[in-house]
Amino acid sequence: MELNKKPLRIRELTAMIFMIIGLKGGDTTPALFADHAQNAIWIVPIISFLFLLGPFLILMHLLKKYKNYNLIELIFHLIGKKAGTLLALLLFTCGFIAMFTDMRNVMEEINYLYFPNSPTLVIYVIFLTICILVANKGLETIGSLAWALLPVIIVTIIAVIFVDLKEAVLVRIFPLFGGGVGTVLFEGISKSAAFLEIFLITIAYQSFHQTKYFHSGIYLGGSLSFMLIVSFYAVYAMLFDYNSINNIAFLYQEATEIVALGHFFTNISTLFMVGWMFSNFLRFIIFLYLICWIFGAIFEIKRFEGLLLPIGFIAMILSLIPPSFVVNEMFFRERSLQIMTPIFFLFPFLLWVASYWKDRKK
């Protein structure tokens, strides 16, 4: 769908980026990082961030240079149609895999913690249906929805940090490098593809009122998300000790479960579930929409909303293949992230070289 009026501004983009990346503070990603880094879990995203900063800035620089292209068009423009399709398909596959592994994890979380008696498939279908229905409305609706729900989610986040800090012990973040300096560096670099959405969202480069809005939005949203992730992970490290943190699968829920507000409110974890649920719906709405958009852009499908249903359905089927959550998270996701990281690290450099080559030819 062509956006003629382009009403989207900074705030919608910031909200969307916050949902899609910042909320990795509350899903199963910390459990993945804590596995080896232990209580240095909060340093891992800092390293990932620094590692990805270079390629990301190059990509942003290129987008700014060739004003009128989005991610896929830029790739086509710089390295040609054939090689471009190949690279774009590679990026699409990575995003697709990241989406469905994440989706399975979130489903298992909802199923296991809140609806233990319901079959996973039923929850999955309902979740996916809502995602597809909302995503069908287009980027403007999603952006406004993200902006509208942001207050609920921010209140939840602040409340969680507030109650958790009561129980947190600051000195638990020591020894500073947890599982070892080398381990922390390796974890941070090899799993930095966990934040690959920041690259994928550049597909929306042309959809904003002015492209400079996109720049401000992505930097603002990115830094807010970064702050949220680091502070959440630090709180987890301060709450659970280094030996316990890598045993816990759902750190966010566990962190809200062990605290009590005074004598009367002893089981407060359900209060924090509402904002969490909202944010996860939005996250997958945005993610699904971006993935379909990229697919549509590669094969020049104008009305790519029609792809939401088949792509969502295939994602669901594929994500149900791993026999259990643990296999999905600790084996499948870990491996796939390690493979994806070099792709996302290198492709902006490739584009840069291509652009340099093009300039010289002129």
Add this chain to the structure above:
Amino acid sequence: MKKLLIFMLLLQTAVLLSGCYDRKELEEQAYVISIGVDMTESEDVFRFTFEIANPEVGSAVSSPSTQEPVQEVVSVLGTDFLSATSAANVSVAKEISLDQVRVVIVSEKLARSKKFIHLMQTAPSIIDLKLNSQLVISKEKAEEFIRTNKPKLESRPHKYFQYMLDRAKETGVIPEAPLVRFFQITEGDADLFLAPFATTKKDPKEEYGAEDNYKAGEVNIKGGNSTQFIGSAVFKEGQMIDILTGEETRFSLMLDTTLPQQDIIANYTDPLRPGFDLAARVQADKVKVKIDYKPTGKTNIDVYVSMHMNIFAVPSTQNYMINSKNRNILHASLQKQLQEEGEKFIKKTQEKYKLEPFYWSLHIRSKFLTIKDYEKADWANKIYPNANVRLHVKVRSLEFGKLLRESDLRKVRD
């Protein structure tokens, strides 16, 4: 239009049906307030006792003529919490829910056995059982404890445990011991874990010591409920090794930086008339622990405690309020008493337990960069037992209740 209507209808059924799987009716739930666990003859099988509250009793909205008892106590055999819950459902009509469990009571015999840690390992994987519920060690069998414990005034069991634990915590004679702390400390493998010690069996000491120099069961109380919460069970590596008295527990809480400091009321010897005691309310500031780590040789641990004291009762009627010379004597004496008792207790932990219950291992961690180095340095076996611990107690302020001076009893007797 018709298509749309059908679609909407289908959508609604989907939403409604999803609720059906996990629907829970309040009426159909039996809420367990406390779980007791005991040893049995055979390995790996425990006796679980569930105390189920009757929500109708004691609430203002229910009809006053309810004839049902306050609680139901069911006890079954099981290998872990979950299997025991389903086994208990054989005799309980409602679905047993562990959502509201406030205390997990474990008998001393089980806590002292090696099986205890295996039992506890099954707890975190249960979604229902919240990790903020408290662990309590009972001197007798946990089943007996739950059955004998009949509070006279707080008939609703969940209120009883809540008030009882809060009150005892306020006087500092029992520690705070949520299950999550047990796991943190046991898995950290560098400190001692303390859990409240309780009993319903009386075994009173005849002589009256200081009011807090007791373990549960030793306090000479007449009338009321026979349950006593005082002192704490000491766990080393997930196994109970000893019992601390109320006073020792108070010191361990005071020296622990991770726990919120509470005002405690305690007795101290009157320096001018040693036969008498003073009652004081003590408010300790957050403890500062400084560790000077020496990889070879003795590590120095400096502990700074500063507190504010409020003297409430001076039965000897010595004039400490106005007379500045007496006041200085009192100040110095209180400081010395606290210092000596604290040092005595620290020495005991170093020599008898070879480990501390103060969670001080946290403070040495900043000296290491990685967990590997930290574990190699071995706080539990190498550093602490040989360390040079220096306690610095400082009484920062001394207040005296609401009287300006005690009346002179000698004149009264005249």
